[in-house]
Amino acid sequence: MSVRTRVAPSPTGDPHVGTAYVALFNLVFARSYGGQFILRVEDTDRQRSSSASEAAIMEALRWVGLGWDEGPDVGGTFGPYRQSERLDIYRHHADELVASGGAFRCFCTGERLEELRRRQRAGRETPRYDGHCRNLDPQESRDRAQAGETHVVRLDVPVTGTCGFSDGIRGTIEIPWQQVDMQVLVKSDGFPTYHLAAVVDDHLMGITHILRGEEWLSSMPKHRLIYDRFGWSVPDHYHLPLLRNADGSKVSKRRNPTGLNYFRRTGYLPEALRNYLALMGWSMPDEREIFSTEEMTAAFDIERLTTGGPVFDLAKLDWLNGQYIRSLDPGEFMDRVADWAINRENLAALAPLVQQRTERLVDLLPQVDYLLGDRATVDEDDFAPLRLGAEDCLRVLDHVGRRFDATDPWDRDSLQAAIRSLADAMGLPMRDFLAPLFVAITGRTVALPLFDSMAYLGRDMVRSRLASAIAALGGVSKKKAKRLERAYSGLIDQA
């Protein structure tokens, strides 16, 4: 049987470097066996999924050079490849599980569940569904469901014993069933959760090897159970180490640029990014550090994957990117530069802003350089002349960051509305409120209009500039971050 792997992003945000990381290893693994690599969109979270995000993720993955053989856009014989289009498949399988006793309907209310979890936490137990609806009379269960009573479907999990399974790079792992929750498989809106959908799809799509992030390791018992209940064989699993921030925590946008578009916009070469990602937890047998994805594929051996979480450190990526840029022949270098930012497409967004401000074409450059560049370097002194003190500036920037995480769509008007409401909530005049933001984003005293600038830059770039401005203002400790978070949610609740 042909080797088939997949990457299964959830279209709930900006394209993430972690997705590219997992995609790279899946792609290389499949190719090294002459197999196929599939893209599946896991859009089962109705609230958070968006087609804009889906399109951005596919576009970004293609940019990195991680294309797929089958997927929502290119089709394939195992489609559809978008989970929201496979609802009847999941429903059918969930019904089968309920009928066979492998799962049960649960009519518990959210309040009851919350109270239960609170009690368990207080009693130092692992929060877990208590099985309240597990032994409902099947007839009653069916009747209540038929009568339209709101319910979910939960996986029936053994109460005692341990679940043993094997991970391709970690060996055998045992987890007590006691620790495994009776996971919801079908939500009350009829959509499946990840656990059901992923297992069903991986089986139906003929996925033979699953390479995914380590955060899934503790869900493995649930997944094994589902495979077993359906009588399906379990694909080989390999849990990839998680990319880390400098402090060792799971890589996050608050501390690192993690958006693929950031790397694209700041002029990293896709082949350099792939090479760098390959170095995260993997090495060439001959210890070469500069190699193409093709060379990686030819030499690939999953046994060479390490288990420790690598810190995603830009310094080495910068060096590597420099190596790639310098090795380009001049013609190609010129093409890359032209594709990067000084092209019609990018200019189209900028032209309306700069044309009126231009007397000679050369005036264009200083007007837009801060929009094309990496990030404006700011330091504490830049904030000194402002009406708000350093502490207040920091507070403003922090809260703006939080507000922007939830701002959608990312355009001029939404940004303006978001900022206005936040300034109101904080009781600050727009003028004072905007000043530190202007400095953080543009790094100047004179620049193109702030909201247009932010709209052009995009969420990733704005995020990273906010982060460096906050760092310039002294940064925030863990404790301070907590305090700011509380303060922010306080503001939201009032509004």
Next chain:
RNA sequence: GUCCCCUUCGUCUAGUGGCCUAGGACUCCGGGUUUUCAUCCCGGCAACAGGGGUUCGAGUCCCCUAGGGGACGCCA
């Protein structure tokens, strides 16, 4: 808190019981080439988390401790 995973220079890593006086790369520092800068070249700093075993021999195997991370959602 409970369970699981992890632990070699600041960072990415090599290492699968003797080739380890622990190698390479990035960063940093010093020097050289270059009319500047960058590149490039040379050199330097720097690690087996701690403690017990097993063994003739342990970075490599086992146990304990510590530290880090992850999971514990009708998110994925």
